[in-house]
Amino acid sequence: MDLKTEVLIIGGGATGAGIARDLALRGIPSLLVERGDFTSGASGRNQGLLHSGARYAVNDPEAARECIGENRILRRIAPHCIEPTEGLFVSLPEDGPEYRANFIRACAAAGIDALPLSPRETLAMEPRLNPRLIGAVQVPDGAIDPFMLVVENVRDAESRGARFLIHTEVTGLIRDGLRITGARVRDRIADKSYAIAANWVVNATGAWANLILGMAGIRIGLALSKGSMLLTNTRLSERVLNRCRPPSSGDIIVPNDTVSILGTTSLREDDLEHYEVTAEEVTFLIDELSKMIPDVKNERFNRAYAGVRPLLQSQEASDDREISRGFALIDHGSGSGSAGLVTITGGKLMTYRLMAEKTADFLCERMGLHVPCITHLQPLPGAGLGNTLRDRLLHLRRQTPAARGEILCDCELVPREAVDAILREGKVRELQDILHRTRLAKGTCQGGFCVYRLLGLLNELHGEQGSDGSNVVLRSFLEERWKGIRPILWGTALKEEELIESIYKGLFNLVPEEPGRTGGGAT
Amino acid sequence: MKRFDLIVLGTGLAGLTAARTAVETGAKVLIVGRGMGAVTLFGNTIDLLGTIPPGTDIAEGIARWIADHPEHPYARTGVKGIEDALADFRGLFPPPYGFAAEDNGNSLLPTGAGTIRPTYLFPVTMAAGAAMIPSETLIVGFRGFKDFQGDTVSLHLKCRGVNLALPRYGLEGTTALALARLMDAASFRERLGEAIRRQMGGERFIGLPAVLGLRNPAAVLKTLEKTTGARVFEIPLLPPSIPGTRVFHRFREELIAKGATFLMGHSVSRANVKGGRCEGIAVENPPLVTEYCADRYILATGRFLGGGLWAEMEQIVEPLFHLPIFQPGEREQWFGKRFFDPEAHPIHRAGIVTDADLRPVDETGRVVLENVRAAGSILAHHQAIEEKSREGIDIATGFLAAKRALAT
Numbered sequence: 001m002d003l004k005t006e007v008l009i010i011g012g013g014a015t016g017a018g019i020a021r022d023l024a025l026r027g028i029p030s031l032l033v034e035r036g037d038f039t040s041g042a043s044g045r046n047q048g049l050l051h052s053g054a055r056y057a058v059n060d061p062e063a064a065r066e067c068i069g070e071n072r073i074l075r076r077i078a079p080h081c082i083e084p085t086e087g088l089f090v091s092l093p094e095d096g097p098e099y100r101a102n103f104i105r106a107c108a109a110a111g112i113d114a115l116p117l118s119p120r121e122t123l124a125m126e127p128r129l130n131p132r133l134i135g136a137v138q139v140p141d142g143a144i145d146p147f148m149l150v151v152e153n154v155r156d157a158e159s160r161g162a163r164f165l166i167h168t169e170v171t172g173l174i175r176d177g178l179r180i181t182g183a184r185v186r187d188r189i190a191d192k193s194y195a196i197a198a199n200w201v202v203n204a205t206g207a208w209a210n211l212i213l214g215m216a217g218i219r220i221g222l223a224l225s226k227g228s229m230l231l232t233n234t235r236l237s238e239r240v241l242n243r244c245r246p247p248s249s250g251d252i253i254v255p256n257d258t259v260s261i262l263g264t265t266s267l268r269e270d271d272l273e274h275y276e277v278t279a280e281e282v283t284f285l286i287d288e289l290s291k292m293i294p295d296v297k298n299e300r301f302n303r304a305y306a307g308v309r310p311l312l313q314s315q316e317a318s319d320d321r322e323i324s325r326g327f328a329l330i331d332h333g334s335g336s337g338s339a340g341l342v343t344i345t346g347g348k349l350m351t352y353r354l355m356a357e358k359t360a361d362f363l364c365e366r367m368g369l370h371v372p373c374i375t376h377l378q379p380l381p382g383a384g385l386g387n388t389l390r391d392r393l394l395h396l397r398r399q400t401p402a403a404r405g406e407i408l409c410d411c412e413l414v415p416r417e418a419v420d421a422i423l424r425e426g427k428v429r430e431l432q433d434i435l436h437r438t439r440l441a442k443g444t445c446q447g448g449f450c451v452y453r454l455l456g457l458l459n460e461l462h463g464e465q466g467s468d469g470s471n472v473v474l475r476s477f478l479e480e481r482w483k484g485i486r487p488i489l490w491g492t493a494l495k496e497e498e499l500i501e502s503i504y505k506g507l508f509n510l511v512p513e514e515p516g517r518t519g520g521g522a523t
Numbered sequence: 524m525k526r527f528d529l530i531v532l533g534t535g536l537a538g539l540t541a542a543r544t545a546v547e548t549g550a551k552v553l554i555v556g557r558g559m560g561a562v563t564l565f566g567n568t569i570d571l572l573g574t575i576p577p578g579t580d581i582a583e584g585i586a587r588w589i590a591d592h593p594e595h596p597y598a599r600t601g602v603k604g605i606e607d608a609l610a611d612f613r614g615l616f617p618p619p620y621g622f623a624a625e626d627n628g629n630s631l632l633p634t635g636a637g638t639i640r641p642t643y644l645f646p647v648t649m650a651a652g653a654a655m656i657p658s659e660t661l662i663v664g665f666r667g668f669k670d671f672q673g674d675t676v677s678l679h680l681k682c683r684g685v686n687l688a689l690p691r692y693g694l695e696g697t698t699a700l701a702l703a704r705l706m707d708a709a710s711f712r713e714r715l716g717e718a719i720r721r722q723m724g725g726e727r728f729i730g731l732p733a734v735l736g737l738r739n740p741a742a743v744l745k746t747l748e749k750t751t752g753a754r755v756f757e758i759p760l761l762p763p764s765i766p767g768t769r770v771f772h773r774f775r776e777e778l779i780a781k782g783a784t785f786l787m788g789h790s791v792s793r794a795n796v797k798g799g800r801c802e803g804i805a806v807e808n809p810p811l812v813t814e815y816c817a818d819r820y821i822l823a824t825g826r827f828l829g830g831g832l833w834a835e836m837e838q839i840v841e842p843l844f845h846l847p848i849f850q851p852g853e854r855e856q857w858f859g860k861r862f863f864d865p866e867a868h869p870i871h872r873a874g875i876v877t878d879a880d881l882r883p884v885d886e887t888g889r890v891v892l893e894n895v896r897a898a899g900s901i902l903a904h905h906q907a908i909e910e911k912s913r914e915g916i917d918i919a920t921g922f923l924a925a926k927r928a929l930a931t
Contacts, residue, residue, distance in 0.1 A: 276860075278855070279853075279854050279855040280855075283836065286836075406667060406669055406695060406696055407696060408669065416669075449761065452635075452636070452670070452672065452761060453669040453670070453672065455636075455672045455674075455675040456672040456674045456675055459674055459675060459678055471636060471637070471638065471679070474636065475863065478862045478863070479861060479862050479863060481862070482861065482862035486858050486860070489834070489854075489857065489858055490834040490835065490836050490854060491833070491834060491835070491836075494827055494834045494857075494870075495827040495828055495830075495833075495834075496828075498826060498827045498828040499564070499762070499828055501862075501868075501908055502564070502565055502828070502908055503565075503761060503762065504636075505863075505908050505909060506565060506907075506908040506911070506913070507565055507567070507634060507635075507640075507759060507761075507762075508634050508635065508636035508638055508640070509573075509634060509636075509638050509639070509640035509641075509911075510636065510638060510863070511863070511909075512861075512863040512864065512865045513863065
């Protein structure tokens with residue numbers, strides 16, 4: 001089953017999905033392959049922050065201007081993916097008034113609305129803030145749902161003819177002399193390999209850029225920086241809270257639906273497949289952010305996770321935070337003898353659309369086409385549909401108990417019907433795909449209960465694969481869940497984990513797989 | 524201040540056993556607990572030591588285990604102590620709803636995940652599960668009851684499965700407890716039996732979620748077996764546990780009948796410790812705080828889930844008496860890197876270390892509180908989840924703690 005396309009996009013993060021949409025709107029056919037599900041990389045492992053750009057205003061005015069520009073565009077084209085919370089830059093006594101004054105000037109210069117607030121005004125807006133604060137500045141930060149943003153880009157592109165293949169990984173690039181003419185790929189679930197021929201190959205794999213480039217014998221200077229985050233069980237604030245000081249680790253709390261995300265750290269990372277959040281990072285984030293909200297010390301956490309930022313290497317920088325968060329579009333034709341291969345990397349979620357625009361502009365230019373970009377003008381298909389917690393609750397209330405049906409996830413009120421609808425669409429291929437597309441397993445128990453309830457549905461998805469008695473799906477879910485849970489186990493979370501362990505290892509007798517041992521399975 | 528011979532802290536199986544052992548001797552007992560105890564979550568069967576393969580004599584297996592694990596709670600009770608305690612437990616459940624073992628060894632019973640698990644004593648309502656033949660078994664689930672996925676169970680056990688729809692009972696979103704209460708009504712179980720019979724294709728065994736009533740499970744079993752002509756068994760499922768709730772209710776009924784004071788829904792806010800002895804406890808019943816005292820105390824407050832242990836960010840503590848706790852290293856080391864690590868997570872070894880009399884000791888082996896004993900899962904050096912020893916430890920140490928406490 002070999003395929004052909006005009007542009008082959010590698011990577012189903014925000015950038016890749018954005019490129020597919022941009023090309024589709026310009027009438028250029030494309031096919032996107034993604035190794036896992038959409039947003040498996042940094043696009044799904046960030047703070048979900050709609051930057052105002054204020055964070056960069058002092059150190060990197062260019063990035064700040066880019067951000068505020070995209071911020072305004074996203075509010076227009078993707079209002080349903082955004083919670084317009086506003087943000088505060090909070091000065092504690094140790095941050096001093098000097099940086100604050102610089103910050104206000106720099107925001108003005110970058111065109112970012114910045115409203116200085118007195119301590120009293122600040123505390124009235126966010127009562128859980130440290131009462132010792134000396135002031136705050138309000139900026140147009142917000143919260144964004146990256147998964148929904150990506151899926152919406154995909155949906156729009158798909159309706160205009162773009163194709164998407166998830167769980168499909170690139171195993172090699174196809175070369176014809178000095179030109180790259182496609183890629184060999186493998187469907188990881190069906191374990192089938194085939195080739196995709198393309199006139200252009202776009203490497204939009206973010207931190208994995210060098211993995212793809214290595215297949216063409218190319219390497220670019222990328223620094224990989226791990227950022228770890230903590231997810232709370234409750235929402236700590238109404239607005240995004242930043243420390244008003246030079247960018248550093250542990251300086252931000254982003255509200256996200258019913259929870260908050262504490263971030264971040266910045267540590268060099270070499271191993272892209274096995275990185276984890278350490279106990280040290282967890283302790284650091286809690287110590288640091290409890291300076292802003294003292295209650296953080298007593299908060300129950302649901303999960304910890306980390307993402308890897310692809311940072312373009314610069315010679316003189318000593319600290320990863322000083323490396324520009326800017327992006328680069330690299331044509332591997334002239335110098336590297338791989339015409340037709342383009343890499344777009346660096347950058348951040350906020351600039352995904354701009355990165356897509358630049359990539360599509362470049363491809364159009366090379367194709368000799370003169371079609372302008374309209375992604376900044378054309379709203380995403382779901383724009384105007386409500387998706388807040390309030391909307392979800394109203395929707396449930398409007399239904400009669402009979403129509404509402406079974407609620408699979410009691411933490412997040414996910415009805416069985418929502419999962420059935422996704423299964424009917426036929427695009428999901430494994431449990432994690434369903435979890436990405438719903439709020440299942442995102443609540444306090446992190447799926448400890450609802451995954452059992454999903455098993456019946458999964459039997460349909462996996463058929464006989466799950467019937468060898470070893471509970472493969474359940475085990476791999478619990479193992480994946482563990483990565484996020486293990487770093488936050490103390491206090492209440494640890495107590496509740498004893499329940500989950502008692503259920504799956506105790507009551508259900510799922511035991512570690514050992515060669516030659518079938519314990520826990522049916523006879 | 525109200526005075527007792529013995530105060531038991533905790534209403535799990537360890538506390539219930541200790542209190543019952545004490546009332547049998549005529550002692551004046553107070554038992555106090557915050558909730559219904561972990562037995563109502565997981566206590567489907569009585570596990571003793573699941574690592575002993577079926578077919579091996581349990582007493583021999585445990586004797587070997589004790590020799591290999593001298594710090595294990597079973598090393599305190601000994602094989603004889605376990606046997607005596609279990610005999611007492613079984614005495615509380617006379618036929619028709621009795622507990623039995625198969626050939627003095629472990630049996631393998633099906634679970635709600637379609638796995639099989641070893642256990643020692645099981646109620647009469649589960650007996651057919653140990654004997655079932657997959658090709659001759661029908662697994663019955665209820666449409667709308669999400670905590671028992673009958674399809675998953677039948678798929679893994681390689682049986683046939685059906686999901687019964689019982690529209691007139693409105694089972695959409697129902698719970699185990701609601702189903703158990705329905706089963707208590709004779710009319711419901713007769714209709715259910717009929718509905719099952721219509722689905723049968725010559726099967727000789729029928730597996731149902733473990734919800735066969737709270738009041739008279741043996742009668743439910745009898746009705747279903749009579750209507751269907753097959754042997755019927757309960758399959759343990761997600762908490763809460765209906766069979767465990769039956770155990771809890773039976774103990775409570777017995778304790779109250781024998782004159783024990785049963786305080787449920789209250790937490791013990793403070794223990795008054797003086798000169799190496801506990802002199803009293805304060806029970807919180809807002810806005811009132813009541814003081815109780817006794818000559819002896821048994822601490823059976825469970826592990827983290829029960830509130831007997833608490834994990835601070837740096838260490839594990841016992842919040843009531845601040846007893847010394849065997850620590851599982853730094854936080855980073857509490858849990859293995861994988862959920863299914865071959866070794867049990869080190870934190871499960873944490874707990875209270877005791878002398879032979881179950882009195883808590885410090886690192887030097889010195890008794891900390893002369894009139895306080897610890898029983899149940901709060902004890903150190905067992906791995907109840909992996910070993911499948913939860914109920915055995917509760918019953919054996921609860922029994923021993925009460926005997927030793929009253930001997931002084």
